[in-house]
Structures are given as structure tokens and as C-alpha cells.
Amino acid sequence: MKNIRNFSIIAHIDHGKSTLSDRLIQSTDIVSDRDFKDQILDSMDIERERGITIKSQTICLPYTAKDGNLYWLNLIDTPGHVDFSYEVSRALASCEGALLLIDASQGVEAQTLANLYLALENDLEIIPVINKIDLPSANIEMVKNQIEEDLGLDPDTAILASAKNNIGIEEILEAIVHKLPPPKGEPNAPAKALIFDSHYDPFRGTIVHFRVFDGRIRPKDKIMFMSNKAEYTVEEVGIFQIKRIIQDEIAAGRVGYLIAGIKTVSDTKSGDTITRKDRPCEQAMPGFKDPKPVVFSSIYPVSTDDYPELIVALEKLKLNDASLVYEKDSSSALGFGFRCGFLGLLHLEVVQERLEREYDLSLIITAPSVRYEVVLTDGTTLMVENPALFPDPATIASTREPYIRASIMVPDKYMGTVMTLCMERRGINKNYQYFSSNRLEMIFELPLSEVVYDFYDRLKTVTQGYGSFDYEIIDYRETDIVKVDILINAEKVDALSQLVHRDNAVFRARNACDRLKEEIPRHMFKVAIQGAIGGKVIARETINPYRKDVTAKCYGGDISRKRKLLEKQRKGKKRMKMAGNVMIPQNAFLSVLKSKE
């Protein structure tokens, strides 16, 4: 065990985590450069394009240190986004230490802090690494200052590196070996292992990623998941070295995978404890949670014919993404679709993109909503996240909505604009803290519903790209929610309804009407767009009809061209949704939530 090190790299997005991972892999003996696929850990296209790791992967790196000994370095990759902070915390719980990577020109950012806190909660040993020192804009002194004053770490232990130019890599590997403690654990105690991830393999079913704390896991073991007492027989165990390498056992202190005929990844839960059925451990690993979706949105195929394909695509995605939940939904304007729950907005976007790109579906996504708690006058409590299911206001005694604690880091000159943005979103400023070099961390409590749509975009805009953001859900609080309906030529379009705070209703309704006015094309007739609560109209816009739509000339050579144009228009119309006689383009359904710049 003394030759094992389990570690993660934690960083704000774009500070160089993937690049450093690649360098570490290349510097050890596991792959030849010729085979090396750049950024091997981020294997999925979408993730690579956005530079975000969502599905974490693990790799076991054999490394011969300067002391002549061979060490096994388990690099446990963590998802790189706020939506997945629970998954990050489970990965960190499987490590003894972490590399805290900081961009030499950007310095400490919101996710640097958030990830550091998670690491400290898990008692990890931290090695600060200042990356991108090759950049002309690198400011090592500033970052060292931040490490000391803002993070409370020893700046002298920080390693200066350039993942891109291969500077400091050996120093990092040596520090992993010498500064991080080896794992502890009792190999002969009852088995106790922590699940930190799982993925789906079409041939083998679910592959569970775990860290053994005590005992060992072997093929043929009868194992049990402690959260739900589900039992399986282990078929295979092994370690990841780009490919899976089969092992006889995974013993205390080690990281590996197991295959046990588990059908879907939803049957395994990150943070759950694996033990042996015949000789269970006494206590499960602490910190287990069943992460619940917090953002909900309906997904419909643009062409109703694609519904069966959407079903298949969601089923396939779900195999690899336990946090995605969905159920059937239907809309008079959009036909059949699914109401889906996501861990957060990025999760929503990634799912949408994968459906569109990998499954070639064209989709309409409705405005995302949070889940409200509604207490009825008869005392029953409902959880409602679908505007269509919001009860008659006359029967509602009270409503509550989820709140988040948001941490926003910005240069202090943006303090005012960030304050204004958060106040507009019903935020409560809890406190703020000055960091070195004029940076500021502002803490707000905000209703989650106020950040579900374009909050992050707006924050980027008002801080000219310098603001960073992290959040956690804290609690449910009393609120006053109403349902705003949108009527188009007096016909209610169900898929455009939104649940909003009463104080914002008029503003939101106006905004929605305004946006729809931009999205809906002119028609032959006047199009009236109204926002209403119950029967009461609170906002309206009109799209004037066009007066003329005719071609001056149509002779011999024009006829075929004209017909082809008509055929093309007809196809275009088929992609539009109809509300009565009014055509509504695909984008309109999401646009209603976007605020005007």
C-alpha cells in the first residue's frame, strides 16, 4: 500500500486540467506517444468541445520515482462543473490528495475555491500547481499571494508548471509520491469500498468505479450495495490503464472497477458503499446522497414522427447517465414528448446536445423550471415542476421554492453590476469577502428559479467575462408563485406557460411577449400575443400582418423555380409548430425566458 497514491486534479474550468492529465499520462510508462490520443481522458466529443469533463474517468499510472521505487498513481478524474459537485465530492473522497491547478494569468476563481473547499472537507493533502507559466501574461507573484492569503496554503510548496510546454511535470510526479500520504486501510477487515462513478458498456453492462477502504473485492464475491441492499456476484475486477486490465483482486487502498451483471448505471449510485454480503462492514462510508434533479424541462421532437426515436435515444442516454430522469409529457401545440429532470443547466444543455448530435434529432426544449412545493388548503403537499400540473390557485394555501447559495468571484470594480443583477433576481446579499489583488467573493442567496436560465450568461456579460460562479442548493423557502400563460390569437399555448414569482409576473409576461414578437414571423393576419394570469391579461404585443406577398412576374422560366420555392417553404412550415393558424418557430419556446440585453 505504501507504493500507492490516489489523487485528483482540481481546477477552475480552462485552467489546464485536461492538458496536465495528458502530460502525466505521457510521462509515465503506460502509453507510447504514437498511440496517444490527445486529451485521452475527455473522450466524449461534446465534452471535448466544451472542454468540460462530465463523465469522469480514472487511470492507474505506473511511475518509477527518483528514489528508484515503482509507484502506482491513481489519477481520479472529476467532473468539471457546478452541476456535478456531489460527484466531485465522491471522487475526492476516494483520494488522499489533490493537485490544485491555478492558471498563472487568471488566478483563483470561483471553482478553484469551491473545489478546494470540497477537498478540505475530505481532509485531502493539497499540492498547489501554478500552470501556464509560459504565458506572457503569467503573474506568478499574484497567484502565490492569492494562494497564501486567499486559500490559506503555503505558497512555497506551489509547483510552477506549464502543462503545454512540459515544464514542471516531473516535479509534480515527485510531489505526488513524496507529499501525498499513501492510503490507509485494513486488507483483512470486512470489505468496504466507495463507488465514485460508473459507466455503461454495451457488452458488459455497468462498469462500477470504486475505491477500496478496507478488505478486498474479488471475482465471485457476493457483494451488496449498502444504500438499497441490492446484491450482485462479481464477475470481473480490474484497473484502468486506458484499457481495462483484469486483476485477481482490488485490495484496500486501491482503485479499480468491477463488473457484476448490473443492467443500468441507475442501479449504482455514486457515494454508495460496496461490502460483502456474507461479511458486511459495520458502517457505510459517510456522505452518501441520492442526488435529485433540480431543473426540469420538456423535450419534444420537432417532427412528431421522430417521437419513437426520441424514446430510444433517451433510453440509451440514461444507460450512462443515472442523474437524468424523464417521464412522458404531452402538449396540444407540440404533441408527445418527455418531461426531463436535470442536475443543473449545463446538464440540460449537454443532454440536449447529445440527443441532437449523436441521435440526429431536432428538438424543441421548453423553458426550464424548478420544482415547487405546493401546500393545498386541504393540507396535502405536492411537488410541481410542470406548469401544466400547477393546481388551481384557489386551492393553494402556500408555495415554497428552492434557494441556492451562490458564490460569485469578480474583480471588485464589478461589485455594483453584480449586485444589481442579483437583486433583480430576488437575491439576498449575505456577505462578501475581499481577496488579494482586488478580487471579491460575493455570497448571495438566490431562488434557484432565478438562475435556471440565462443567469450565467448575464453574469459573464455584466462582468465582461471576469465573473465566475458556483452554487449549492440550500433549502426551500416560502414564496408566491403564479402561472403565466401565453395566448396567441386568444389560444393558450400550453408549452409556453411558466411558473414565476408574483412580483415578476408582469415583467416576465412582457418579456415573453416581446421575445415572441421577435421570433414569430409576420402572417397574413394580425397576430396578438398575450400574457395572462388566469383569465387576466397582463401583457400584450401585436405582430402586424404583411400587406403584400406577391411576385410581379411569372412566365415560362419562372414556374419551376417558383414551385421549388413553394416546396421548400412547405417543408419549412412543417418544422414550425402551429397555435391555431399561427406558425411558431422552434426557437420561440425557449426564447420566452431569455431576458433582453
Next chain:
Amino acid sequence: MRRNGFIGDTDTDTERITNAVSSKAGIYLHIPFCIRKCPYCDFYSTSNLSQASAFVDALIAEIRMEGNSGAWGAVEFDSVYIGGGTPTVMDTRAVLRIMGALYETFSISDAAEITIEANPATLSKDQLAALRKGGINRINIGIQSFDDANLSFLGRIHTGKDAVKALQLAGKGGFDNIGIDLMYGLPGQTPENWQKDLETAVSYGPAHISCYMLTFEPGTVMDNARKAGQFKVPGDRVQASLFLATARMLVQNGYDHYEISNFAKSAGLRSLHNAGYWNNRPYLGLGPAAHSYAPPVRKANVRSVRRYIGRMEGGKSPVESSEILDIRQQMMEAVYLGLRKADGIGYVEFNRRFQTDFCDMFEAVIDRLAKKKYLVADADKCRLTLEGMLLQESIAGEFIQVFS
């Protein structure tokens, strides 16, 4: 469901449709030369006149080739339209040579309507008299406007005076069936300015007036200038009111508004040839970029004088593309074109051609649009009102939505 059942299927339908075609047809000749290209024009034409004589040989070769093919052997042509381009920039003898080849090759009826398009700047009395003698009995003059400022905006090579002179010359040259083209909706044009053009036109009493709303065809010099913001295009309200004013004024003066942009002094003076395009009449198009239609087949010739001449010299067909219209496409065209005409879509003809019941098939659309006064469903036909004509494209789109 029988009604929709046939759409798009089976050869027997195609055959039936083929046999239903009347044996009368028109000939269109495309003369692809102009003295100078007008900035708004997207017709195929060139100002490189050096190829003119080779072109005439090629055109005559195509006439012979079509004649030899026998495809049009049983057809009696009762209209010929010499268009372009500007046919009158060509040597008159060349035009007469072409006419001679046509008469030799095809059966053209004695009473055929034979039209030539003319540019006011390039006409002479002798030329007109010669054309008239050569059997051409109708002339269509591209006047566009009598106002010099308008003409200069349109990049035309003639003046208002030239226009008047051309009208007088045509009369003197023996033409009694004279048509003119006018354009409106020019940037900054006032209703009064347009009214004046119309009044001038009417004062000469031409047999036929085409009034075209200025449109900006993609890729033209004028469209690029518009995109670059060099002038402001009148809004659709202004254009709509000019259209309505045009129709009212000409109808008050006794003209028959028989198609969106076309007016005839009497029903008998409608352009037989052009009406053919809207009535599913077959036509043989000759020359570069010309289209032919022998239902259900439409063909297009190469859109280049050089390649056209090359093909004809090599004894090859000038056809560049051809398509066979399925029933649905034919119905699309019938609806689209029918709605452009004052005569609208005649039920008997439509039902016979498509083995359906028009009123039944489009009942919902007709009701909806009739309520809005965009169309009128008469006992024998369905036609657009003036307001409806302004929205003809969208309305045709609604009809087409029903069966496709």
C-alpha cells in the same frame, strides 16, 4: 380518402394527364442580347453582341432539330413570342430568317398571335414596318416609365420622349396590337408620380399594359445596391396601395385586369401567349435559358450563349435539365398559377384534370379566406380579390398545405 389517394402515384395518372393536353401550343424564342444590362434585371442576357450571328445560326439549328424530332409534329402553334433580352437589337433580317425557319418547320396557324419585345431606344420606322410585314402582329415595348428620373434610376438607355416616340412609330409601322411594360414601387416614388405614368400610358390607348412592381432579384446590381443601403425601398403598405391604385385606375379606363400584373384593353386583347403559361398550355422554348413544357415534362436549355452555340454546332441537344412533374407538383402549379388570374381556378377544368373535387378538397381554406374577403368562390371558379392578389404567395401556400 380516394381524393388524396392518387396523389403522386402511378404512371397511368401521368398518361391520362399527358393525353389531356390540348394540341394547341406556343413557341417562345429567347434572344439573349441587350445593348446594356439593366441593373434590376435577372433575365438571361448579355451585351456582348459579337456572338449574334453565330447565335442566329444556332437558333435555326435548334428549330430544325426540334422539327426533326417530331415531338411537336401534331401540334398547331397559335402563338409565337420573340422575347429576351431585346430582340429588336438584332438585325431585322435575322429576325425574319428565324421566322422563316419557324414557318418552314412547324405548323403555325394563320391567326397566330406573333409578338416581339422591343426596347424604345432601338426602334426605327423601317425596322417596324419590316417586322410587321414579316408576320409579326403584336409588339410589346419595354417603356417602364415616361419619367426621365425614373428611367435613369432603372438604368434604362431610353428617355420618356423615346418612349412616346416608340409608341407612335409602332402605330405608324402598322402595329395595332401594342403592349407596353411599366414599373412602379421605385424608391421615393410618390403615388402622384406613378399616377402620371399611368395617365400618360392610358392616353395612348395601348391594347395591353403590364404593370410590374419593382422587385429586387438576388444577385442583381440593384439588389446589391439596396443591401448596401444606397436607397430605401418603399414599404409593403406603399407598394400595396400602388397596386390597388393601378388596378382601380386601369379598370376605370376600361382595361381588363386579367392577371396580377397584366391588363388588356378588352378580353380579346389579352396576351394569348403569356396566358398560356398560366393555363397549362404546352410551349416550346428555343434559345439559351428557354424553358419548354410538354405536360408533364418541363425542360430548360443551357443558360449561356456560348455553350448554347457550342452545343448546337456540335449537333447536341441544348437541354440542360428536365423534370417530370408528378401529379402533386402539377396540382401545385395549377393552384399557384390559377390564383394569379382574374379567371381564377375553374372547377370543371381542375376537377377533370386531377380527378377530384376542388371545392371539397379546399373547403376549409376557401371558407377561411373568403371570410377575410381574400377570395371569392363563384359558381364556376375560385378567384382572388384585389386584396387577395396582394397576398397571392401566402394564399397559394395555404392551398398547397392541404395536399402536400
